Amino acid sequence: MIPDETKLEQSDIDSMPLRKNRDYSLLWASQAASELGSAVSILAFPLLLLSIHGSAVLAGAVGSMQAVIRAVLQLPAGALADRWNRRTLMLGCDAGRAVLFITLGALTLTGHASIPVIFMISASAAILDVAFAPGEAAAISQLVSADRVSEAFAKNEARSYAASLAGPSLGGLLYSIGRAVPFLFDALTYIISFILIRNIRRPLQQPREGRFESSLAxxxxxxxxxxxxxxxxxxxxxxxxxxxxxxxxxxxxxxxxxxxxxxxxxxxxxxxxxxxxxxxxxxxxxxxxxxxxxxxxxxxxxxxxxxxxxxxxxxxxxxxxxxxxxxxxxxxxxxxxxxxxxxxxxxxxxxxxxxxxxxxxxxxxxxxxxxxxxxxxxxxxxxxxxxxxxxxxxxxxxxxxxxxxxxxxxxxxxxxxx
Known part of the structure; x- marks a missing residue:
């Protein structure tokens, strides 16, 4: 029987191995799913643009646009992760990305995936990606003890490398089945991530008194x-x-x-x-x-x-x-x-x-x-x-x-x- 971690003493949680830490395992698994989906769609976006327009410049522009968005929004995203409820923020990002990729998959299936729409969906997904990341990283210290935080980040590193290795090959395979399949697969991974994060019991940040009165800047x-x-x-x-x-x-x-x-x-x-x-x-x-x-x-x-x-x-x-x-x-x-x-x-x-x-x-x-x-x-x-x-x-x-x-x-x- 898995213990309810909301009822455990802090000393019990501190001594708990990561593999038995239910809430951290849920967070880790949620991001294993979503990072695999992202690695799949990273390959699928340029392939889709090449199939529609045949321009290598446009295909490369998607990645450059996403990189610029992540750089520009990195600092505001970190501030929002501290101002807002992290669980709500992360769930909202997962739900939004699932809707975006379901939409792109449906448009691709019906032949209505135009270049402006592809860029708009790619940009929107990048915005949600960068909004999600600081909250997930900051939540780790709430779910594991201080002496296990480095171990938790090491497991995250392994997860990211595994996704980057498996994702492109899987993306190519899924794209060969159908142009819409990689995007629908990515949407599924965000739905899985949403469900797993929704089931984390412990809070992802410490309680705050009152409301933020300062500006985002x-x-x-x-x-x-x-x-x-x-x-x-x-x-x-x-x-x-x-x-x-x-x-x-x-x-x-x-x-x-x-x-x-x-x-x-x-x-x-x-x-x-x-x-x-x-x-x-x-x-x-x-x-x-x-x-x-x-x-x-x-x-x-x-x-x-x-x-x-x-x-x-x-x-x-x-x-x-x-x-x-x-x-x-x-x-x-x-x-x-x-x-x-x-x-x-x-x-x-x-x-x-x-x-x-x-x-x-x-x-x-x-x-x-x-x-x-x-x-x-x-x-x-x-x-x-x-x-x-x-x-x-x-x-x-x-x-x-x-x-x-x-x-x-x-x-x-x-x-x-x-």
Missing amino acids: SDILEGLKYVMGSPFLRCVIFTATPINFALVSAQFSVTLTLSENGYTPPLLGMAQGTIAIGGLLGAISAALIQRHVSFYPLLLVTVSTLFALMAASALLAGRFLMVLPLALGLFLAPAINAALFGRLAATTPNHLQGRVISVVVLLATAAASAAPLTAGLFVERLGSVAAMTSCVVAVALSLFAALYFRGLRIGNTEHVTP
């Missing part, structure tokens, strides 16, 4: 001030930003470099798959790694090893073997990523978590959005070795930040309001 500013006033979070951004840029740029550089050296599309796909498998295995192992290595030593080992592996990949540029060091490097990334966000969630006041997570994610990943363009320019103008060397330099900056800045060693316990 001042709430966003409060989150920014908190991050800038935290030695730990500032150091996280200085360390994570170059690494995120390097990892994204390196993966694009591999594709471009191997393509220029005559490798066939199947081999290019195998190269990316090998790198992704490294990340998946690392995500599966992340919780075990964190249990045996404390935070700061883990950070130093990860960044130092990644620096050496990036350098090895640069030396092997143009050969298929350049993939292997990157796969090993991505094996280490999920553990430190989970540790960073685990510590952030465990130490940030709950009423600020949506905003703080959004600020950190935006600042730490902003440079990575320019990585594909940068990789393309380096490969085209200076060659593949130069492109990979730029990744080595980026990781060297992260290593310098990890060694030089004291904030990563003291954690997020020291906070100074500017």
Whole structure:
């Protein structure tokens, strides 16, 4: 018999393994479903546009539009996750996305899926995606004990890597059955997510007294001030930003470099798959790694090893073997990523978590959005070795930040309001 977690003592919940934590398991499963659906439709959107118009530019524009929406709305979404009831917000986003993809599936079936409609639905889904994410991340610290938050984020990392691996293949299969099928499948995953989140018993945020009297802009500013006033979070951004840029740029550089050296599309796909498998295995192992290595030593080992592996990949540029060091490097990334966000969630006041997570994610990943363009320019103008060397330099900056800045060693316990 599964215990009712609303009646358990906090000490019982704190000692509960994640696999027995009913509410966290429901949240995890809900996002396993929805992330798989999203990975399916990511492939289906450009395929649908190509079948209607035949323009590769339009097909690529969908992804670019969604990326811009996520960047622009990241901070407001974090503020809304702190202002509004997180459960209601998440349920509303799931319901809205289910309706959007049912509509797109129906229009595709009947032959009425025009290009403006496809872009409108894609943009609306991206808005709901970015509105959902901060609430889900902030809710984790309410459902698991502080000493298990990093483990929970590690499980989330494994979930995301698995979805990114399985989704495109499943999307291609479903699209071959019928153009509407991937979108109807995505709608089904949001319905499943809605049902699972609806059945979470415990609150997803701490009770608040009264109503918010401040404006949305001042709430966003409060989150920014908190991050800038935290030695730990500032150091996280200085360390994570170059690494995120390097990892994204390196993966694009591999594709471009191997393509220029005559490798066939199947081999290019195998190269990316090998790198992704490294990340998946690392995500599966992340919780075990964190249990045996404390935070700061883990950070130093990860960044130092990644620096050496990036350098090895640069030396092997143009050969298929350049993939292997990157796969090993991505094996280490999920553990430190989970540790960073685990510590952030465990130490940030709950009423600020949506905003703080959004600020950190935006600042730490902003440079990575320019990585594909940068990789393309380096490969085209200076060659593949130069492109990979730029990744080595980026990781060297992260290593310098990890060694030089004291904030990563003291954690997020020291906070100074500017």
